[in-house]
Amino acid sequence: MTDTPIAARIRASFDSQTMMQTLGGVFEHAEPGLVRLSAEVRPDLRQQQGVAHGGLVFTLADSAAGYAALSVMPENREVMTVEMKINMLAPGTGRLIAEGRVVRAGRRLVVVAADVWCGPDDTRRHVATLQGTMIPVDAQ
Amino acid sequence: MTDTPIAARIRASFDSQTMMQTLGGVFEHAEPGLVRLSAEVRPDLRQQQGVAHGGLVFTLADSAAGYAALSVMPENREVMTVEMKINMLAPGTGRLIAEGRVVRAGRRLVVVAADVWCGPDDTRRHVATLQGTMIPVDAQ
């Protein structure tokens, strides 16, 4: 399947984030104002109790939220995280799905939200919920 | 130099977090209520503009804050992140230093803060500041 222009733009940025490759992040889906990423909770990405490290959960969700903001930016603009707040809800195991979305796209700031899930669709577990702010900057 | 009992406890937990090894995190210092970690912004831990990925900054700071809370826990208790809020202040390059500290250790929750710096001591740059909540749980 061919990427939409929005998906192609996000995939290009995603592929240039070396951290995402290090963590095994996968770009799953993009539409205007909504982006999904995923990552397996590999054995080398865990905390001391054997579940997903909070840093993995945050990284995936912050990126999904940032790409959701990027999906509504003009071509000459990209975004950076101003601030992000995460509430951890349950341990993450198996494969994590992070969904980011735009809450309000202002001229100067974009307010975003994200949620992280794990497990099969019909019994998925809510791992974390996030709320934050992105700022548009000139694209490089 | 031999670790103090507090440092030894934190080092043992730190060494069991595979994510920290994947990111090249180093345990630097612990005293009651204060912990310092560091990590180099390796080429494989960057975002699309070539500086430290926000996920790396968060992971190091959240861990430093969590270990600061652990440093005031009795032997049979450890801590988990309830929630954490990060403000990104400047790009992180070179080597990151994260310092976590206890703001208030209550019976049911521990409020923590953390800051991340980079660069030489006399000209160090403030990369991020965090505020959050840890919850004590039975040690495994």
Add this chain to the structure above:
Amino acid sequence: MTDTPIAARIRASFDSQTMMQTLGGVFEHAEPGLVRLSAEVRPDLRQQQGVAHGGLVFTLADSAAGYAALSVMPENREVMTVEMKINMLAPGTGRLIAEGRVVRAGRRLVVVAADVWCGPDDTRRHVATLQGTMIPVDAQ
């Protein structure tokens, strides 16, 4: 109309918060996991530009979120705010409606969210969005 037991419980607590009376808060609706409050942006509740003071927006939303948590508590428990994070989205004018809801009710903590709106239903403006944590305590 007679209050449901949940609404009656929340109304009793609401009426005992003197701050709510000072701000002219009105209890509008409660069902398990969801509570709505409202308040007029009276002339004496404004900031220097003449719109709703952020403190009014926060107070109404924090209370709605807290009551949403209370709505799922057993009779012998009430809740206190551990932490709350607000993103301001647009100026609040006229009458504010705050809707609080439970994101996840755990045994030890309840994660909540809230949104504040103003204006007529069909053209309402999103004034603020919040995410936070409540802790159950013994009811007095």
Add this chain to the structure above:
Amino acid sequence: MTDTPIAARIRASFDSQTMMQTLGGVFEHAEPGLVRLSAEVRPDLRQQQGVAHGGLVFTLADSAAGYAALSVMPENREVMTVEMKINMLAPGTGRLIAEGRVVRAGRRLVVVAADVWCGPDDTRRHVATLQGTMIPVDAQ
């Protein structure tokens, strides 16, 4: 004592916030990057347990943080709250003192922090700690 130019500017803005008068807020002190406000926990500003309503604590602290940001703005700029995060630490009684300070003043955003205390200086209690973001806007 005559106000410094910074204090005079903040006092003028403070006096134009009707909400502050409604809550009995007092402007105490301003220097570049640091502002202190206070308020008595009057009987009409309490929650159901008889201590300071969280909304009062937030309002005072958010304002102190905002004025700290204003204290470093040029004459033709003022600030608005983008987002604010509060951790409640202990019940507020008697008289509340809120101290706001600038963490980092950037060109496009100002990161701020605030703390709220109550009780006599030598035994004061830490009521709340906050971290947030202000945005400069044209002064009216």
